[in-house]
Amino acid sequence: MEIFRSIVSILSAVAIPALLLFFLVYGAFRRVKVYEVAVEGAKEGFNIAVRIIPYLVLMLVSIAIFRASGAMDVFIALVRPLTDLVGIPAEVLPMAIMRPLSGSGSLGIMTETMQAYGTDSFIGVLVSTLYGSTETTFYVLAVYFGAVGIRNTRHALPTGLLADFIAFLAAVFFVGLVL
Amino acid sequence: MLNHIWLALIVIGILTAAGRDIYDVSQNTYGNGVPWMVQIESPGSLDTYGKAIDATVRIPRRQVLAHFPDYSGEADVLIPARVTLSHAGDGVAVLDVTGDVPEKFRVMAAALGGERTLTARLRQSADVWKAEIDPVSLVYLKKVTNAAFDIAGVAVQIAIGLIGIMALWLGVMKVAEKAGLITHLARFVRPITVRLFPDIPADHPAVGSMIMNISANMLGLGNAATPFGLKAMEELDELNTKKGVATDSMVTFLALNTSCITLIPATAIAVRAAAGSSDPAIIIGTSFLASLTATIFAVTISKLLARVKMFRWDRSEAE
Structure with missing residues (x-):
C-alpha cells in the first residue's frame, strides 16, 4: 500500500511536465511548427470554454435551488427506508445524494460528516471513499454534452446514476472489509 | 431525460421553499411581532448617549422559549452587541450572531440581509429593555433567490477559469496530433x-x-x-x-x-x-x-x- 501510494504520487507529479516535454519535443522532431500549431489548438480551447457557459449556468442554478430550498433534506427522508434495506448507513445518505449533483456541496458534506463522526471511523472513511471514487455526474454530463450541443442525452443519465449507486454499494462493502 | 430532471429540480425546489415559508408564517417560527425582553450588560456605564459602545445583550432563557419553542439550551443566551442609546431611553443594538447563539438568529440575520449581524430597536421599560427585530418571513424563498443568483456568477467563473487550462492543453494536443x-x-x-x-x-x-x-x-x-x-x-x-x-x-x-x-x-x-x-x-x-x-x-x-x-x-x- 505504501509503495503503491508513493509510486502514484510521484507519477501524478511528473505526469504533466513529462507530457509537455514529450509532446512538444516529439512534435519538433517531426518538423511540426510547434508554436503556430499550439496557438491554433489554444484558440479552440477558448471557444469550447465559452460555449459551455449557458449549460453550466442553467444546470448549476437548478441544483442550487434544489439545495437552498431544503428539498434535499425532504428527499433524503423519503429515500431513507430504501437505503436502509440495502445497508447504506443513514449518516452518509446526504453525501450519496449530493455527490452526483454538486462537487463543492459534497466536499462540504464530506468535511462536516468527518467532523461529526471522526475521520477514521467507519462513517468517516466511507464518506471520503465515496467522495474519492465517484464524479459529479450532472456537472460532467452538462459540460460535456453542452460542449457539442447534445440535447437528447439518451441513456447517459440513467447510466451515470446507476454507476454512482453501484459505487456507493461497493464503497460500503470494501470499507467494511478494511475496517 | 436531462430536461425533465432539470425542470423537476427547479419546480420541487421552489415548491418546497414556498411550503416551508407558509408553514413558518402559520407557526410564527421566528416570533415575529413579539418583543424581546432583554438586559443590556456593559463593563462601563450605559450613559454614553449617542455613542456606540460594546455590550452584551442577555436574553433570559424563558424569553428565548417564548419565541423559539424548540430551543433546547439550559442557560440564558448572551449575544455581543454594539449598542447606541439616546437620552430618551431608546436606542439600537447591532447583535453579532456569529458566536454561540441559537441557529435561528443566524437564519434571521441572513433573511434580513445582514451578513452576521442582526439589528434590534431598543426601548427602556423599568429595568429591562424591550428589543424589537424586523419581522422575518419567506426565509427559504429568499435563500433560493440568493442561491440562484450566486451560483449563476460562480458558473461563469468556473467556465472562465477553464479557458486558460483549455487553451494550454488543446494547444499541446494539437502539436501531438499533427506529429x-x-x-x-x-x-x-x-x-x-x-x-x-x-x-x-x-x-x-x-x-x-x-x-x-x-x-x-x-x-x-x-x-x-x-x-x-x-x-x-x-x-x-x-x-x-x-x-x-x-x-x-x-x-x-x-x-x-x-x-x-x-x-x-x-x-x-x-x-x-x-x-x-x-x-x-x-x-x-x-x-x-x-x-x-x-x-x-x-x-x-x-x-x-x-x-x-x-x-x-x-x-x-x-x-
Whole structure:
C-alpha cells in the first residue's frame, strides 16, 4: 500500500511536465511548427470554454435551488427506508445524494460528516471513499454534452446514476472489509 | 431525460421553499411581532448617549422559549452587541450572531440581509429593555433567490477559469496530433477500444483524446482531464450522424468518465489530512476498488441500456 501510494504520487507529479516535454519535443522532431500549431489548438480551447457557459449556468442554478430550498433534506427522508434495506448507513445518505449533483456541496458534506463522526471511523472513511471514487455526474454530463450541443442525452443519465449507486454499494462493502 | 430532471429540480425546489415559508408564517417560527425582553450588560456605564459602545445583550432563557419553542439550551443566551442609546431611553443594538447563539438568529440575520449581524430597536421599560427585530418571513424563498443568483456568477467563473487550462492543453494536443502521436496512441490501445467503441474507426483521434482524458482522471489531474474530455466529445461528434443526439460511444465514454477508476483520490486525502486523520491515505485502496467495480458496471450498463427501446439509437431524435 505504501509503495503503491508513493509510486502514484510521484507519477501524478511528473505526469504533466513529462507530457509537455514529450509532446512538444516529439512534435519538433517531426518538423511540426510547434508554436503556430499550439496557438491554433489554444484558440479552440477558448471557444469550447465559452460555449459551455449557458449549460453550466442553467444546470448549476437548478441544483442550487434544489439545495437552498431544503428539498434535499425532504428527499433524503423519503429515500431513507430504501437505503436502509440495502445497508447504506443513514449518516452518509446526504453525501450519496449530493455527490452526483454538486462537487463543492459534497466536499462540504464530506468535511462536516468527518467532523461529526471522526475521520477514521467507519462513517468517516466511507464518506471520503465515496467522495474519492465517484464524479459529479450532472456537472460532467452538462459540460460535456453542452460542449457539442447534445440535447437528447439518451441513456447517459440513467447510466451515470446507476454507476454512482453501484459505487456507493461497493464503497460500503470494501470499507467494511478494511475496517 | 436531462430536461425533465432539470425542470423537476427547479419546480420541487421552489415548491418546497414556498411550503416551508407558509408553514413558518402559520407557526410564527421566528416570533415575529413579539418583543424581546432583554438586559443590556456593559463593563462601563450605559450613559454614553449617542455613542456606540460594546455590550452584551442577555436574553433570559424563558424569553428565548417564548419565541423559539424548540430551543433546547439550559442557560440564558448572551449575544455581543454594539449598542447606541439616546437620552430618551431608546436606542439600537447591532447583535453579532456569529458566536454561540441559537441557529435561528443566524437564519434571521441572513433573511434580513445582514451578513452576521442582526439589528434590534431598543426601548427602556423599568429595568429591562424591550428589543424589537424586523419581522422575518419567506426565509427559504429568499435563500433560493440568493442561491440562484450566486451560483449563476460562480458558473461563469468556473467556465472562465477553464479557458486558460483549455487553451494550454488543446494547444499541446494539437502539436501531438499533427506529429501523429495521437494516432499511435489510439493504435496501441486498439484491442480494448474496438470493443468499447465499436462505431469509432480504430485510429480516429477521438480515441487518443479519450485515453488522455481517462489517464488524467485516474491520476487525479482534473484540470488536465477536462480539456481532453471536451476535445474527445468534439471528435466523437464529428462521427455523429444525428447532431444533437448522444451516440452510443459518447454515452460509454461518459460512463467511463463519471465512474472513472481512481488511482489517487487527491482531494479526499487532502481533506482527511487537514481534518486530523491518523491515516489519510487509507481510502486509496477502498476508492480504487469501489471505482473499479463502478467502472465495470458503468460500461456494462451503458451497453445494456443502449438496447432498451426508449433509448435506442434508431428511435432517438434531437428533441
